[in-house]
Amino acid sequence: MADYRKMWSDLGMDLEKHDLLCQALPEAFGAVYMSQENRPEGMDFFNFVVSEIHGVRPVELIEHQKNGGKVFGTFCVYVPDEIIFAAGGIATGLCGGSQFWVGGGEKVLPANTCPLIKASVGARLDGTCPFFKIADMYIGETTCDGKKKAWEILNQEVPVYVMDIPQMKREKDLLAWEDEIRALLEIVEKFTGHKVTLEALAEKIKVLNEKRQALARLYNARKHSPVPISGKDALLVTQIAFYDDPVRFAAQTNKLCAELEQRIAAGEGVFPADTPRILITGTPMAIPNWKLHHILETSGAVVVVEELCTGTRYFENLVDESGKTLDEQIKALAARYMKTNCACFTPNTGRIDDLLRLVKEYKVDGVIDCSLQFCGLYSTEGYLVQQALNKAGVPNIHLETDYSEQDMEQLRTRVQAFLEILKQ
Ligand code: SF4
Ligand code: SF4
Numbered sequence: 001m002a003d004y005r006k007m008w009s010d011l012g013m014d015l016e017k018h019d020l021l022c023q024a025l026p027e028a029f030g031a032v033y034m035s036q037e038n039r040p041e042g043m044d045f046f047n048f049v050v051s052e053i054h055g056v057r058p059v060e061l062i063e064h065q066k067n068g069g070k071v072f073g074t075f076c077v078y079v080p081d082e083i084i085f086a087a088g089g090i091a092t093g094l095c096g097g098s099q100f101w102v103g104g105g106e107k108v109l110p111a112n113t114c115p116l117i118k119a120s121v122g123a124r125l126d127g128t129c130p131f132f133k134i135a136d137m138y139i140g141e142t143t144c145d146g147k148k149k150a151w152e153i154l155n156q157e158v159p160v161y162v163m164d165i166p167q168m169k170r171e172k173d174l175l176a177w178e179d180e181i182r183a184l185l186e187i188v189e190k191f192t193g194h195k196v197t198l199e200a201l202a203e204k205i206k207v208l209n210e211k212r213q214a215l216a217r218l219y220n221a222r223k224h225s226p227v228p229i230s231g232k233d234a235l236l237v238t239q240i241a242f243y244d245d246p247v248r249f250a251a252q253t254n255k256l257c258a259e260l261e262q263r264i265a266a267g268e269g270v271f272p273a274d275t276p277r278i279l280i281t282g283t284p285m286a287i288p289n290w291k292l293h294h295i296l297e298t299s300g301a302v303v304v305v306e307e308l309c310t311g312t313r314y315f316e317n318l319v320d321e322s323g324k325t326l327d328e329q330i331k332a333l334a335a336r337y338m339k340t341n342c343a344c345f346t347p348n349t350g351r352i353d354d355l356l357r358l359v360k361e362y363k364v365d366g367v368i369d370c371s372l373q374f375c376g377l378y379s380t381e382g383y384l385v386q387q388a389l390n391k392a393g394v395p396n397i398h399l400e401t402d403y404s405e406q407d408m409e410q411l412r413t414r415v416q417a418f419l420e421i422l423k424q
Pocket of ligand 1: 075076077078283340342344
């Protein structure tokens with residue numbers, strides 16, 4: 001990695017602590033990623049992004065700020081990035097996926113908080129992530145209790161604007177959600193000093209739809225057998241989608257897809273055609289959480305699809321581009337984002353429908369429903385997920401884990417036992 005120490009120091013980061021992370025990440029990435037065989041060449045760009053993860057993109061964000069632009073940190077796939085980009089801002093995902101940050105979060109949060117929240121709070125409080133330092137404003141949401149309270153703590157450090165996400169999907173909830181998007185638009189306009197115009201919003205809706213389409217193309221490639229890309233690589237691409245420049249990201253992902261399509265045409269894959277095909281559902285896997293994929297793909301299975309926020313929930317459903325007024329565009333945004341099926345909604349039957357559909361589309365042999373520890377929403381919904389999958393005759397297991405390596409062997413044992421069942 002190039003030398004970014006001055007930038008990190010100017011951001012007020014804890015350089016000594018951050019050095020430890022910089023030492024650990026390449027090793028972890030090497031062990032998980034570079035050990036794979038027959039990786040597509042198109043992954044080179046994404047490898048580069050990881051190797052410069054705290055450098056290249058932060059430099060671009062700071063450049064944007066020097067030119068008078070604002071950077072907004074987001075934590076949930078319900079936040080409509082289109083509004084932020086249309087106001088001349090940049091949206092960047094901030095969810096923490098590393099055990100390295102959990103300790104920092106534990107200093108202020110109860111032990112029984114999910115690791116995603118702990119890591120996100122820890123990354124900011126410990127000053128060990130440039131993205132958390134750079135963002136001028138965080139956009140939180142009312143999706144789960146842990147997050148709601150975490151915003152109040154983070155707000156002591158950086159302005160946090162909280163979007164009120166409905167918890168049900170009735171007509172009146174959709175109207176309330178439209179109002180929330182209008183309120184976000186006003187806040188973002190005020191903060192950036194730029195009006196969101198019809199033309200700007202139309203352009204950004206198109207840009208972000210193109211990013212979604214690139215991801216959909218990647219996932220379509222994974223429907224084939226033998227699968228042309230590993231689940232680990234596909235997960236990495238999706239994780240990078242959250243903070244890379246959307247236009248560049250779409251171009252690089254399309255380039256990768258063209259290569260995958262050639263592989264499909266030639267009947268080439270990264271795993272033998274009879275490798276058990278796994279769908280992972282549950283809580284998001286923020287970068288650098290590659291734990292379960294790594295265990296599966298080093299135990300004789302391949303992950304072909306993720307019904308996760310770092311998966312299909314992120315890119316399925318496009319925003320209608322035909323809006324002729326700002327109000328129509330806002331309604332189109334509200335309609336698209338409301339189609340996402342998170343366990344914070346009750347009921348959340350759409351997620352079950354999605355799962356059953358994805359099982360068929362991706363020719364899935366077994367489903368792993370994996371929740372982060374202390375995520376009451378997803379763990380509880382796990383009962384309904386299991387019931388529906390059992391009824392449809394789809395083999396499945398529920399796992400609970402965190403970001404640590406302590407349960408690696410225990411998880412591996414459970415995964416291997418599950419794969420044995422699939423082979424029968
Ligand atoms: S799991 Fe729910 S709360 Fe978390 S990012 Fe996804 S939609 Fe947002
Ligand atoms: S994983 Fe669960 S507890 Fe953690 S932030 Fe997401 S919804 Fe909240």
